[in-house]
Amino acid sequence: MHFTHKQHLKFVFGLFVLLTAIELINLLTGRTLNQFGNIPRTLNGLIGIGLSPFLHGSIAHYLSNILPLCLFSYLLMQYGFKQYVWVSVSIILFSGLLVWLLARPASHIGASGLVYGYFGFLVLAGFMSGKFKLILISVIIAFFYGGLIWGVLPTARFISWESHLFGLVVGLWSAYRFSKTRKKASGI
Numbered sequence: 001m002h003f004t005h006k007q008h009l010k011f012v013f014g015l016f017v018l019l020t021a022i023e024l025i026n027l028l029t030g031r032t033l034n035q036f037g038n039i040p041r042t043l044n045g046l047i048g049i050g051l052s053p054f055l056h057g058s059i060a061h062y063l064s065n066i067l068p069l070c071l072f073s074y075l076l077m078q079y080g081f082k083q084y085v086w087v088s089v090s091i092i093l094f095s096g097l098l099v100w101l102l103a104r105p106a107s108h109i110g111a112s113g114l115v116y117g118y119f120g121f122l123v124l125a126g127f128m129s130g131k132f133k134l135i136l137i138s139v140i141i142a143f144f145y146g147g148l149i150w151g152v153l154p155t156a157r158f159i160s161w162e163s164h165l166f167g168l169v170v171g172l173w174s175a176y177r178f179s180k181t182r183k184k185a186s187g188i
Contacts, residue, residue, distance in 0.1 A: 008077045012070050019069070019111070022054050023062045031057070037107035038099050038163075048108070049096035055109040057158075065111040068145065072118035075137050079125065079178070087174045091117030094173075095166035103162035112151070113163030119148050120171025121178075128179035 003011075026033040038052040039045030056062040077084045095113050119141065126138025152165040 003077065003081045008074055008081075011077070011081075012074045015073060016066065016070050019054060019062070019066060023056055023059070026055060027059070034107060034109055037109040038096055038103075039107050040100050040103045040105055045100055045107075049100055050092060052096065052099075052109045052163075053092055053111045053114045056111070057109060061110055065115055068115045069111050069118070072115060072122060072141075075122055075141070076118055078134065078137060083178060087117070087121050087171070087178075088114070090174050091121075091167055091170045095163065095170045098166040098170075099160070099162050102166075103160070106160070108160040108163050110160065110163065112160070113167035116148060116151065116164045116167035117171035117174070119145055120168040121175045122171075123175075124172050125175035125178050128175060129182070 022033070034055050034057065035044075036047055036051045037045070037055060038048030056065065073084065073088075076087060079087075091114055095117060099108050099113070122141045123138050126134035126136070126141075129135065148164075149168075151159070152161055152168055154161045
């Protein structure tokens with residue numbers, strides 16, 4: 001299944017609308033949706049593995065994530081929509097599970113783990129693909145967003161560096177798996 005540039009843009013716009021609607025509902029309800037965050041090693045926190053990337057602690061938190069999330073989503077779709085879905089689900093579930101198992105006890109919310117996962121995938125997968133267009137995306141992302149790497153360090157008390165770290169690790173793993181699957185499919 002091949003999607004056009006216009007369909008990719010429509011999908012990203014739909015993602016933007018969905019996350020904005022969730023943010024507005026969360027804001028208008030006094031952030032009550034944040035009870036569904038990823039709270040490590042708690043039964044209630046398990047639901048946060050899948051829901052926490054869609055919740056934010058403030059407007060500033062939402063705004064810091066929405067632009068890179070939409071941009072990286074669009075760029076990731078250059079690998080195909082099926083690959084975009086596979087990478088997104090992998091990052092949400094596996095990084096969420098790692099946060100639930102290993103992170104400090106706190107409510108971990110926000111799309112930044114997904115952003116870091118997309119960053120890791122986009123930087124590594126392009127170079128591993130050998131395709132000029134995808135390598136160019138890797139170079140541009142590494143140049144303009146390379147400073148993200150510092151976000152995997154525990155520098156601020158209320159920032160889930162664990163989500164950043166595990167998102168990045170799963171994004172890199174996804175790029176590696178994509179490369180291996182692609183090589184296997186082409187008989188290399």
